[in-house]
Amino acid sequence: MKTEIIEINALKRAGEIIRAGGLVAFPTETVYGLGADALNGAAVKKIFEAKGRPSDNPLIVHIADKNQIPLLAREMNAAAKKLIDAFMPGPFTIILKKQGNIPDEVTAGLDTVGIRFPSEKTAAEFIAAAKTPIAAPSANISGRPSPTRAEDVIFDMDGRIDAVINGGACGVGVESTIVDASGPVPVLLRPGGISLEELQSVVPETIADKNIMQTVSENEKPRCPGMKYRHYAPKARVVVVEGEKEPVQKKIRELLEENKDKIAGVLTMYGNVYDSAVMICGGATNTEYAKNLFAALRDFDKLGADIVFAEFNENDGCGAAVKNRLYKAAAHNIIRCCAK
Numbered sequence: 001m002k003t004e005i006i007e008i009n010a011l012k013r014a015g016e017i018i019r020a021g022g023l024v025a026f027p028t029e030t031v032y033g034l035g036a037d038a039l040n041g042a043a044v045k046k047i048f049e050a051k052g053r054p055s056d057n058p059l060i061v062h063i064a065d066k067n068q069i070p071l072l073a074r075e076m077n078a079a080a081k082k083l084i085d086a087f088m089p090g091p092f093t094i095i096l097k098k099q100g101n102i103p104d105e106v107t108a109g110l111d112t113v114g115i116r117f118p119s120e121k122t123a124a125e126f127i128a129a130a131k132t133p134i135a136a137p138s139a140n141i142s143g144r145p146s147p148t149r150a151e152d153v154i155f156d157m158d159g160r161i162d163a164v165i166n167g168g169a170c171g172v173g174v175e176s177t178i179v180d181a182s183g184p185v186p187v188l189l190r191p192g193g194i195s196l197e198e199l200q201s202v203v204p205e206t207i208a209d210k211n212i213m214q215t216v217s218e219n220e221k222p223r224c225p226g227m228k229y230r231h232y233a234p235k236a237r238v239v240v241v242e243g244e245k246e247p248v249q250k251k252i253r254e255l256l257e258e259n260k261d262k263i264a265g266v267l268t269m270y271g272n273v274y275d276s277a278v279m280i281c282g283g284a285t286n287t288e289y290a291k292n293l294f295a296a297l298r299d300f301d302k303l304g305a306d307i308v309f310a311e312f313n314e315n316d317g318c319g320a321a322v323k324n325r326l327y328k329a330a331a332h333n334i335i336r337c338c339a340k
């Protein structure tokens, strides 16, 4: 199968592919998604095959109109309503009790469904053109960094999917904030562009799941099935070097000296300069860092880096989302630097 590249002025064609049971990758404000008709179980199954995704990991359903929510969810309590009013459309996914018409392939047999209304104009127009809700995970091969550029989708998926919509770079850069609002108290399952503090400003009782920052153990059944799987891993080994500017710089210089025999990369946040390394700028704030992180991890691979040191400091609202992705990419290999 040859993967077609669809420009953003030809979304009608993308809608036709979806209605014929095909797969189309599309840009959203968070990352690129790999979409199929959410009401067509056979089409949804192809997503799992194309990505190499375990079938027990459910998909999020994307909509372009809040009126579609009751068609997908059978219950919505007052907290869920408040969250929907405040954060949809946007980089936000809500988990609700599902309606019976959603195929089991989408929800991996769970009684709940994740619903997301992207704010990105191309995403909303594509979903509207498809005239059906779109089931979509991130458009990467399972385990690799999520794609934030059409070229990253092509790199992973060329020949495996029908088409990709060429919509440029994603604005947020990390996946949506996921909140399970199917029970009495909303629970944050994945940090993203919307912080826990922002969620709590709308529903103060909102809590964070304990598994957000730790590795899920073998026998545990996490509330968010995706938490079990290793994520965002580039080929290079990633080491997070966390702290203030000067100690981080000192430590990375030492590490570069120790790793002279390897091709080393540094993902920078402070504008520090390192002589013997390939440098990519993550950004001066965590909002910028989020936008650039996945693309940078992929670019280090293309440059042949064996090891990547990532400068990091969790100093603003988006910091929790970056930390979650970066720690996973580094398989929790973290060096914390103190001022002295």
Ligand code: TXA
Residues within 6 Å of the ligand: 028, 030, 031, 032, 033, 034, 057, 058, 059, 060, 093, 095, 107, 110, 112, 113, 114, 116, 136, 137, 138, 139, 174, 175, 176, 177, 178, 189, 223, 224, 225, 226, 227
């Ligand atoms: O920003 C995003 O959310 C992107 C774009 C394309 O919308 N999508 C995305 O999908 O990141 P994916 O499949 O890569 O991550 C979805 C996560 C998975 O960890 C999955 O286990 C979890 O959401 N999930 C989906 N449905 C769920 C449900 N009913 N209950 C709990 N977790 C669920």
Ligand code: MG
Residues within 6 Å of the ligand: 137, 138, 146
């Ligand atoms: Mg994913």
